[in-house]
Structures are given as C-alpha cells and as structure tokens.
Amino acid sequence: MSKIWVKVGALNVARQLCELRQLYPHGTGRIARNRLQWQCALQPSAFSRTYRVEIKYRLGNLPVIVVWHPCPRELSGGRKPPHTYAGEADPLCVFYPAAQEWNSSMPIARTIVPWSCEWLLHFEAWLFTGIWEGGGTSHALLNETTESQAQIINQRNP
C-alpha cells in the first residue's frame, strides 16, 4: 500500500519542476531537501480572478495543492469549499486516490495543474450557485478511502 505511489518510471522532483517551468514559464519554483515547492498565478476562465496557487510535492507523497490568494475560504464567507481536505488553507482534492488516477510517473504540470484550474472554475461557479458541478466523489460516502488518503498523505519517502 505505502509503495503504490512510487512506481517504476517515477519522475523525480527535478524532472517535475523542469516540466512545470517549461509549461508555465511565469510560475516560480524551487527544490529544497527533495521537496518541490512551486507557485503560479492561474486564471481558469476569462471571467475568473487570477489565483496564486502553490503545489508542494515530495516523491512518495501526494502533491498538496493550496490556493493562497484570493483565499477561497474568504471568498465563500467562511464556508468550507467543496472537494477540499481538512488542513491548513483547505488543500484541494482534484483526483480520487483510490482510483489511482494519479501516480508519481505522471507530470504534475500535465495533471495536477490543469485539474487545479478546473477546480478553481467550478469553485467560482459554486460560490454563486451553491452547487458543485465539477463532478467527483464524496468523503462522506467513502470512509475507507478517507483513511487510506490520510495514510498516503502522512507517509514518508521510502
């Protein structure tokens, strides 16, 4: 279980950062002690705000996505935005870990970033309608997944 995220062919953090820089040249990132930290301004639609999004990633863990500014929780008047994990600044849940939609061989730039853009668009729509139209599963319906999710989040590098 704890090894599923480090596949044969896993991309190391340097490769991940390299691709992020190539695809999103105005983003900024660094690697410190094997930990990737990358920030970028993203605007998911012509109508949308421009959000400062941060992605933190260490090989063997899941990428953690946080929206720093404008802060979703402030925009929603204190309501917890849908499809976020518990934790500081409501990290986004943009894929379903149990379905193995993401693994360490996949470039963050071509998965996590586009998915985060979608999240932002669905979030803005949710602010107005109160209904999440982005699709997805619910923690409430999948308790066992929540636990495995926590395990994965907490696991250390092999």
Place this chain on the structure above:
Amino acid sequence: MNRLLLKPEGHLAKMQIVQMLDAVCQAIEPTETQYSDATGRYQTIGDFLAEKGSPLHCYGPVVYPQGSMRIKAAIRPVNGKEFDVDLVCEFRKMPQQDPKVVKRLVWDRFHNSERYRTMAAEKNRCVQIKYEGQFHMDVMPCIPGDDGWAMVGGVWVPDKKLDDWKASNPAGFARFVETAAAKIPRQQVLFANRAEAKSADVEPLEVEDTFTKPPLIRIIQVLKRHRDEYFRNNHDDAPISVIITTLATHSYDRAVTHNTYSSVYDLVLDVVEGMLDFVRIDSSTTEYCIPNPSHPEENFAERWNENPMLADWFFAWRSKVGTDLRLLAQQEEGVDKVGKLMESAFGSTAANQAVRSLSASVRDKTANRLVGVTSTGLIVPEGFGIRTVSKNPPHTNHGS
C-alpha cells in the same frame, strides 16, 4: 483548418456568454413536453369548437397557434409558472358581420360546456381558458380578411372595447419572424496573417459557438426576459412583446443580410443595438411608428403616442439591456460575479442555470478529453485556436 483568432481569449469569453444565455433561455422556456402538452390541449379545443354537433361546426372554425408559442419563443412569466398560449380561431365560413355576435358564439360554446365553463373568462379580443398551473390559452376568434388581404393571412378580429372589427394578420406576422430566423449568420474568421486572410472564406458559425435554437429566437427570449425583470414593479410601462419581436426581427434580418460576425455574441449586441433604427418617427406628425410588418396600417407604437412616457421607458430599457449584455463579457472578477450580473438581468433561477451550465460543460468536456489549459491556466476547448500547454486528463474530484 489551421486558423488563429486574433483575440482568442476574448472570443472564448464571448462563446461562453452565448452558452450561458442559451442556458438562461432553456431555464425559462417551455420544455418539449410542455410544448407538446400545449399542442394537445389546443387541438382538443379546436376539435371541441369544430366537432359535429357544435353550433360552430357550420362556420368552419380552424384553430392554430399564434405569437410566441408559434415561433417557439415563449418564456415563463417572472411571477408564476403559467405560459401564455395564443390561439387563433378562424371561421372560414362566417356569414355574420357583427363582431359582437362572432365573439359571443365562441364565448357561448365554452360557457355552455361542463368542461370549460369554470376555466373560461372573456377578454377584450379573446376568450381565455385557464389550465391551472400550466397555461392560459387565449382563443382569439376572427373571420377572413377582405379579398387579397385574406390571401396573405389577413383576418378581422372582434374588439370589444372598440365595438368593431380590428384588422390583424397573426399567420403573416409569424412568417415574418420565421423567415428571418431561418437566415443563418455568417462568420467572419479572423486570421493571424495575410496569407491566411487571403484564402479566408465566409462560413456559417460553428455549432459550438452558437445557440441551441435559431439565434433570433434566443435574442427575442433574452430581450423579453430582461424586460420582465426590468419592469417587475411597473409592468404596465413595459414595451409589449410584439414591439420587441418586431424590432429584433428587423434588426436581425438586416444584420445577417449585410454583416459578418466573429462571434454570435457580437451578432447579439449588434441586433440589440440596431433595434432603435426601426422605430420610425413620422415626419409630418412626429409620432412614433412601428408598423406591423404583416399589416402596415397597424402601428404597434400607438400607445406611445398617447402616453410618451411609454416611449421613454422603452428607450431606457433598450439602453440597459444593451449595457448589461456588453458588461457580461467584460467581467474579470469571477464567474460568480457574472452570475450576479445575470441574476439582476434575468432572475436568479435563470442565472443559476447559466452558471451551472458553464461549470458542467467544462466537466463534460474534460471527461471526453476535449479541453486543455494554457500557460496561464485558461481552460480552453479543443480546437479553439488558442495554444494550450497541456490537455486535461479525465479525473474525479474527491473529498467532501
């Protein structure tokens, strides 16, 4: 075709506004089921008036729809759920020349019926049959117009207030709208360089870029809904639907005949702007004139000349709807802010549907691998002419 639009991001925003306006209309118009229910009901009414044994049988009554139900531009009123269904009951063989008698024949037929008595009410030019919670069916009796005039659908309608016949042409008016609505707008393709521009051709707008119904019908619905919201508290000052429909149809017809557009949204703005050109002012009397295109002696703006405030209200509203539509595509403060604008323009239910449709369309396209993102995170449909850096792979948002 390898083409690049010069301002692709702006073009995308315009396409999405059109998509949202389409959702607004879908939220407020009768469903296909309601249309077919209404059709069933009016056919039953037609049979009831014409059946053997009916005192009207010998007058050859024919019932057919008119107005927004006929051109499929009907919308729900802002307060309530009942749609207006306007029907014509034309007596093809009517020896009677007295308008009161003709009107009474229809009234008596309904009033003497167990089934319709409690549903029927007499109005100035029609008998209204109420289907609680569903529709009002306004049955307007009439007889064929004079020779020649009748050839193009002209009829005489009993008018209670005038105590006389009033000329009308409901079928001709519907044809006027339907003919214009059938004209397909032409797309102006913007090219990145001269070589491409040289080989440029005019072609119909892509399906993706346009409404799910003829653009003219959608424009009429958008305008009528905006009018209903704008005049929510002073309904009597609102321009009547036939004025909006006439002006929008003239303007659309001119727009698609003479111009090409880089987006359906630009067409919508141009049509709304151009409506003003079809309000005429008679040079000798300085009176407002909006002739009925299917019966030019009739002036739809007659009431404006009796009460010029109505004209002022029309111009104020027309200006507001133009501004509101323009502002929609200029929003950069959030999809939720677009929703707020739509809410004040078209009401909360319609605005909700519009915003949900934008979100749902991105979800569905992702599931089918049909979107990508640009280097600034802009989500773009495949083949839109905007350079993307990555496709969006299908995925499942997780978490509560």
